[in-house]
Amino acid sequence: MIKFSEEKLKKVSEIIQRYPEGKQKSALLPVLHLAQDEFGGWLDTPVMDYVATLLSIEPIEVYEVASFYSMYNLKPVGKYLFEVCQTGPCMINGSDDIIGYIKTKLNIGVGETTADGLFTLKTVECLGACGYAPMMQLGKTYREHLTKEKVDAIVAECRSKAN
Amino acid sequence: MAKKLLLDKAHVPGIRSYEVYRKEGGYRSVEKAFRLTPAEIVEEVKLSGLRGRGGAGFPTGMKWSFLAKPEGVPRYLVCNADESEPGTFKDRYLMEFIPHLLIEGMIVASFALGSNVSYIYIRGEYAWIADILENAIDEAKQNGWVGKNILGTGFNFELYVQRGAGAYICGEETALIESLEGKRGNPRIKPPFPAVKGLWDCPTVVNNVETLAAVVPIINEGGEAYAKIGVGKSTGTKLISACGNINKPGIYEIDMTISVEDFIFSDEYCGGIPNGKRLKACIPGGSSVPILPANLLLTTAKGEKRMMNYESLSDGGFATGSMMGSGGFIVLDEDQCIVRNTMTLARFYHHESCGQCSPCREGTGWMERILKKIESGKGEMKDIDLLWDIQRKIEGNTICPLGDAAAWPVAAAIRHFRDEFEWHVQHPDKCLTENFGLRHYADPIHVAVTA
Amino acid sequence: MADEIKTFKVTIDNITIDVPAGTTVLNAARQIGGDVAPPAMCYYSKLQGSGGKCRTCLVEVAAGSTADPRPMPKLVASCRTTVMDGMVVKNITSEKVKDARAGVVEFLLLNHPLDCPICDQAGECHLQDLGYEHGKEGTRYEFPRRTFEKEDIGPYIQLHMTRCILCYRCTYVADQLTDKRVHGILDRGEHAEISTYISKAVDNEFSGNMIDVCPVGALTDKTFRFKNRVWFTKPVDAHRTCDTPGCCGNTTLWLRGEEVFRVTARKDEWGEVKSYEGKPGWICNTCRFDKKKTSDWTIEGVTKVNRHSVISQGKYEGLVMPKETVQEVMGGRAPKLLMNIHDESEVNDPKIQLSEINGPAHAENFKN
Ligand SMILES: Cc1cc2nc3c(=O)[nH]c(=O)nc-3n(C[C@H](O)[C@H](O)[C@H](O)COP(=O)(O)O)c2cc1C
Ligand code: SF4
Ligand code: SF4
Ligand code: FES
Ligand code: FES
Numbered sequence: 001m002i003k004f005s006e007e008k009l010k011k012v013s014e015i016i017q018r019y020p021e022g023k024q025k026s027a028l029l030p031v032l033h034l035a036q037d038e039f040g041g042w043l044d045t046p047v048m049d050y051v052a053t054l055l056s057i058e059p060i061e062v063y064e065v066a067s068f069y070s071m072y073n074l075k076p077v078g079k080y081l082f083e084v085c086q087t088g089p090c091m092i093n094g095s096d097d098i099i100g101y102i103k104t105k106l107n108i109g110v111g112e113t114t115a116d117g118l119f120t121l122k123t124v125e126c127l128g129a130c131g132y133a134p135m136m137q138l139g140k141t142y143r144e145h146l147t148k149e150k151v152d153a154i155v156a157e158c159r160s161k162a163n
Numbered sequence: 164m165a166k167k168l169l170l171d172k173a174h175v176p177g178i179r180s181y182e183v184y185r186k187e188g189g190y191r192s193v194e195k196a197f198r199l200t201p202a203e204i205v206e207e208v209k210l211s212g213l214r215g216r217g218g219a220g221f222p223t224g225m226k227w228s229f230l231a232k233p234e235g236v237p238r239y240l241v242c243n244a245d246e247s248e249p250g251t252f253k254d255r256y257l258m259e260f261i262p263h264l265l266i267e268g269m270i271v272a273s274f275a276l277g278s279n280v281s282y283i284y285i286r287g288e289y290a291w292i293a294d295i296l297e298n299a300i301d302e303a304k305q306n307g308w309v310g311k312n313i314l315g316t317g318f319n320f321e322l323y324v325q326r327g328a329g330a331y332i333c334g335e336e337t338a339l340i341e342s343l344e345g346k347r348g349n350p351r352i353k354p355p356f357p358a359v360k361g362l363w364d365c366p367t368v369v370n371n372v373e374t375l376a377a378v379v380p381i382i383n384e385g386g387e388a389y390a391k392i393g394v395g396k397s398t399g400t401k402l403i404s405a406c407g408n409i410n411k412p413g414i415y416e417i418d419m420t421i422s423v424e425d426f427i428f429s430d431e432y433c434g435g436i437p438n439g440k441r442l443k444a445c446i447p448g449g450s451s452v453p454i455l456p457a458n459l460l461l462t463t464a465k466g467e468k469r470m471m472n473y474e475s476l477s478d479g480g481f482a483t484g485s486m487m488g489s490g491g492f493i494v495l496d497e498d499q500c501i502v503r504n505t506m507t508l509a510r511f512y513h514h515e516s517c518g519q520c521s522p523c524r525e526g527t528g529w530m531e532r533i534l535k536k537i538e539s540g541k542g543e544m545k546d547i548d549l550l551w552d553i554q555r556k557i558e559g560n561t562i563c564p565l566g567d568a569a570a571w572p573v574a575a576a577i578r579h580f581r582d583e584f585e586w587h588v589q590h591p592d593k594c595l596t597e598n599f600g601l602r603h604y605a606d607p608i609h610v611a612v613t614a
Numbered sequence: 615m616a617d618e619i620k621t622f623k624v625t626i627d628n629i630t631i632d633v634p635a636g637t638t639v640l641n642a643a644r645q646i647g648g649d650v651a652p653p654a655m656c657y658y659s660k661l662q663g664s665g666g667k668c669r670t671c672l673v674e675v676a677a678g679s680t681a682d683p684r685p686m687p688k689l690v691a692s693c694r695t696t697v698m699d700g701m702v703v704k705n706i707t708s709e710k711v712k713d714a715r716a717g718v719v720e721f722l723l724l725n726h727p728l729d730c731p732i733c734d735q736a737g738e739c740h741l742q743d744l745g746y747e748h749g750k751e752g753t754r755y756e757f758p759r760r761t762f763e764k765e766d767i768g769p770y771i772q773l774h775m776t777r778c779i780l781c782y783r784c785t786y787v788a789d790q791l792t793d794k795r796v797h798g799i800l801d802r803g804e805h806a807e808i809s810t811y812i813s814k815a816v817d818n819e820f821s822g823n824m825i826d827v828c829p830v831g832a833l834t835d836k837t838f839r840f841k842n843r844v845w846f847t848k849p850v851d852a853h854r855t856c857d858t859p860g861c862c863g864n865t866t867l868w869l870r871g872e873e874v875f876r877v878t879a880r881k882d883e884w885g886e887v888k889s890y891e892g893k894p895g896w897i898c899n900t901c902r903f904d905k906k907k908t909s910d911w912t913i914e915g916v917t918k919v920n921r922h923s924v925i926s927q928g929k930y931e932g933l934v935m936p937k938e939t940v941q942e943v944m945g946g947r948a949p950k951l952l953m954n955i956h957d958e959s960e961v962n963d964p965k966i967q968l969s970e971i972n973g974p975a976h977a978e979n980f981k982n
Contacts, residue, residue, distance in 0.1 A: 018280075018282075018321075018323045018325075020237070020363065023344070023363055025344065025345035025346070026325075026343060026344050026345045027345065028345035028346075029287075029325065029326065029327065029328050029342065029345060030325065030326060032328065033287070033326060033328065055345075057345075061345075061346075064346075064347055065345065065346060065347055068330065068347040068348060068517075069287070069327070069328035069329045069330050069348075070328070070329035070330065070514075071287045071288070071328040071329035072328055072329075086507065086510075087249045087450075087507050087508070087510075087511050088249050088250070088446075088450060088493065088504050088507045088508050088511070089249055089250055089406045089407055089493050091503070091504070091507050092407050092408060092493075092495060092499055092504070093406075093407075093408075124329075125249075125331070125510070125511045125514050125515065126247060126248075126249040126250075126331075126450075126511060127288050128246050128247060128251065128252045128255050128286065128288070128289065129252055129255075130249060130250050130251070130252055130404065130406040130407075130412075130491070130493070131252055131404060131405065131406040131412035131413050131414075132252075132412070133406065133412075137288055140290040140291055141290075141291055142288075
């Protein structure tokens with residue numbers, strides 16, 4: 001049974017309060033973020049249906065929105081999602097090499113997850129860190145000025161956290 | 164040293180916290196604004212000559228005066244913190260390090276516009292910055308700057324942070340409004356404009372983070388004093404986010420009287436190009452503005468020094484000039500490949516098209532594919548003309564300016580670097596291992612002397 | 615004194631008319647009619663909020679109004695631009711418009727499968743008409759086209775997403791005519807698609823109208839598919855007393871002999887569902903899918919077919935080969951991928967009038 005904890009449900013109603021009466025659909029993006037964090041890092045159909053019920057909207061309205069925004073994962077992802085930027089300014093500063101290095105190091109292609117389910121590699125477009133390139137998003141924060149050594153350290157850090 | 168209005172306190176330790184911010188003179192503009200009428204505040208902003216810092220450069224005071232004020236209908240102010248234009252990362256800096264400056268500006272602006280509930284729409288990836296902002300709003304609330312009956316004025320004001328979820332198009336103001344309503348980020352067909360029918364069909368003003376932050380010094384120092392900084396219609400100070408091949412990438416506050424050359428090479432700013440490389444090209448205002456070769460970047464076609472301000476950067480129009488745009492300053496050195504760089508930008512716009520209208524939906528992917536083809540040494544001469552024709556058929560024919568934003572970089576790259584594209588076609592093998600290099604792109608341009 | 619309705623003077627392609635304030639440029643042009651009316655692939659006058667997306671209806675505004683006669687800097691979508699008094703508009707008299715429109719048509723056809731010979735909509739497809747009239751060159755697109763799997767959405771409707779041009783009309787039908795929408799637009803940009811996401815059935819008495827508003831063959835009537843080609847059936851106007859509230863009961867039956875191959879709403883000259891007493895003549899699924907006997911209907915007479923449409927060409931005197939249209943759509947390029955069904959199929963000899971064959975056609979009927 002998919003259900004938010006009491007605490008999360010309180011958060012949901014708090015978010016809904018931010019908008020005028022009857023405009024609870026506005027809470028969709030924030031609530032989908034909550035749901036993705038809570039239910040395994042991705043949005044399975046039952047999860048989206050649950051969100052639709054919470055906000056009294058049709059499930060298709062949720063699918064339409066979830067599939068539009070690139071941060072919502074509609075398929076399972078690894079525990080650690082490496083989202084490496086590949087747009088112009090990052091490319092100029094060597095993002096291609098970083099992506100290549102991660103591929104060989106983790107032995108996965110872009111869009112793939114390691115066999116142990118720990119890491120997924122994704123390429124993304126400009127994340128607003130162009131001056132600190134190359135960079136990637138990992139969870140809630142950015143890792144910037146990436147080098148091969150830094151990638152090694154990040155992978156090690158994730159591995160030790162996972163244990 | 165140029166005068167700093169936004170970042171002058173950025174390096175004070177602890178400025179992120181309310182206490183330090185207040186001790187350094189924060190929230191004075193709110194106190195001052197409450198002694199003025201909303202109309203007087205709008206007038207000050209008009210006097211200041213402030214132009215929107217989100218990219219389009221529309222005069223802010225004028226935008227505010229257009230806001231419809233029907234009886235009994237709420238009005239909204241929405242801060243555009245979606246910052247996703249490649250090369251642009253200035254709003255992030257403001258929000259991350261001096262969050263109270265934005266909040267202060269938003270209180271003043273909301274009071275001027277009559278918005279009792281305002282929102283900051285921040286790009287979803289800036290998740291930790293959303294937390295910083297929410298903390299700062301809580302602090303402001305505890306100290307009586309946000310909430311009911313602020314400072315006993317009878318003005319009620321709530322401020323909320325809304326995170327996006329990964330979509331550049333939500334920086335376009337009507338797409339942003341749709342997104343804030345919990346929908347797909349499809350830009351609306353205008354008219355009606357947000358000033359008449361915006362968020363939940365109510366009159367709405369959407370302003371960039373930096374624009375709203377600039378309201379603070381304008382109220383503190385007065386619109387007229389603000390207008391004295393800078394030149395011509397480029398008043399006040401502007402944040403530039405500099406990146407690419409420079410020694411000191413980062414955020415700089417300039418007063419728009421400095422030359423592009425000094426900006427790139429002086430130690431106060433970018434500090435020149437690393438490893439003794441030479442300047443090849445630059446995209447001076449975020450990825451959608453035209454790229455310029457070194458010669459046209461530093462000197463206008465008229466032979467004048469190009470300056471870092473709205474007028475000078477656009478001098479020569481699209482034929483020989485560019486734009487200030489969002490202030491995302493991307494420098495390319497002699498080792499950079501223009502074709503590859505253009506390809507990554509085309510890929511970006513392809514990835515970010517909302518898909519609502521056919522020229523942008525179909526044309527952006529097409530351009531990316533052709534650029535990939537040329538970049539990988541499989542291009543033909545006719546592909547270059549085809550690219551030109553596609554961008555021409557997208558530009559101006561779409562619902563929102565993302566179509567133009569996708570077309571311009573391709574157009575400018577072909578306009579100024581056509582021989583580099585042709586070289587790729589003519590050297591299908593060599594182009595995989597070598598770069599075209601600097602060639603003549605920094606050579607002085609011949610300026611016709613008029614008698 | 616009666617309220618005077620304000621009217622505006624607007625000049626389109628050198629023809630001036632008076633229209634009520636609030637009229638769009640497109641509707642003003644439709645009042646003039648003929649070639650002056652820009653093609654519209656996404657706008658649908660009976661669906662609120664439609665239009666603005668396909669960009670085929672772009673026109674040039676040479677003068678904004680008498681008060682402000684400056685030209686508009688960009689071409690505008692005529693379906694979403696309201697007229698101003700003294701506005702001067704150029705449609706087919708503008709080179710800029712023709713050029714842009716040819717571009718839009720190319721974009722729309724870019725990923726289109728051009729499978730006209732096997733498409734149900736062939737002959738009454740607005741995209742086919744559009745390509746025929748405004749398309750210019752053959753495709754310059756040399757990359758693989760995007761493809762999607764066919765999807766059944768409910769027992770009556772099949773979605774052939776590959777052909778969809780994302781006009782959004784069907785989503786407006788679902789929103790405005792049915793009690794709940796189960797299909798919508800998923801993903802974004804070039805990957806955007808119409809879908810239910812999890813293969814839900816579209817099930818509502820008025821869902822069938824999605825088929826009528828679809829400008830291409832993306833949504834088709836499953837009860838009709840592959841039975842015949844549109845141009846071999848004979849459309850007649852018919853009606854029945856229908857007790858579904860909201861159904862007008864006025865239809866077009868597509869007959870061959872005595873057999874009803876398909877039922878659709880009646881269309882006006884712009885390809886939209888006709889209006890009766892100011893109300894759109896939507897029909898219910900019972901009329902559309904369940905009434906397949908001529909005895910269910912009172913037949914009024916032969917339907918007049920719009921002269922713009924490919925079907926209207928020589929409808930009753932001898933049949934037009936679809937091949938010609940296909941080539942035209944593809945800019946004269948003889949289709950390699952496509953087959954001419956008349957060459958390939960034994961059962962579609964155009965020399966034989968299908969309506970004269972009694973009962974279902976078999977290969978035998980065509981063997982001389
Ligand atoms: C595709 C597109 C993306 C945009 N992205 C942003 C953005 O990230 N941030 C922003 O402030 N304005 C952005 N804009 C401009 C906004 O539409 C709007 O003009 C701006 O927020 C107005 O604020 P200002 O007047 O303060 O500049 C974008 C526009 C377009 C067409
Ligand atoms: S131009 Fe592109 S992003 Fe803008 S509405 Fe059209 S498809 Fe969407
Ligand atoms: S399925 Fe048809 S009606 Fe629906 S969006 Fe596609 S083309 Fe338009
Ligand atoms: S280009 Fe990578 S963060 Fe902007
Ligand atoms: S009919 Fe006007 S844009 Fe599609």
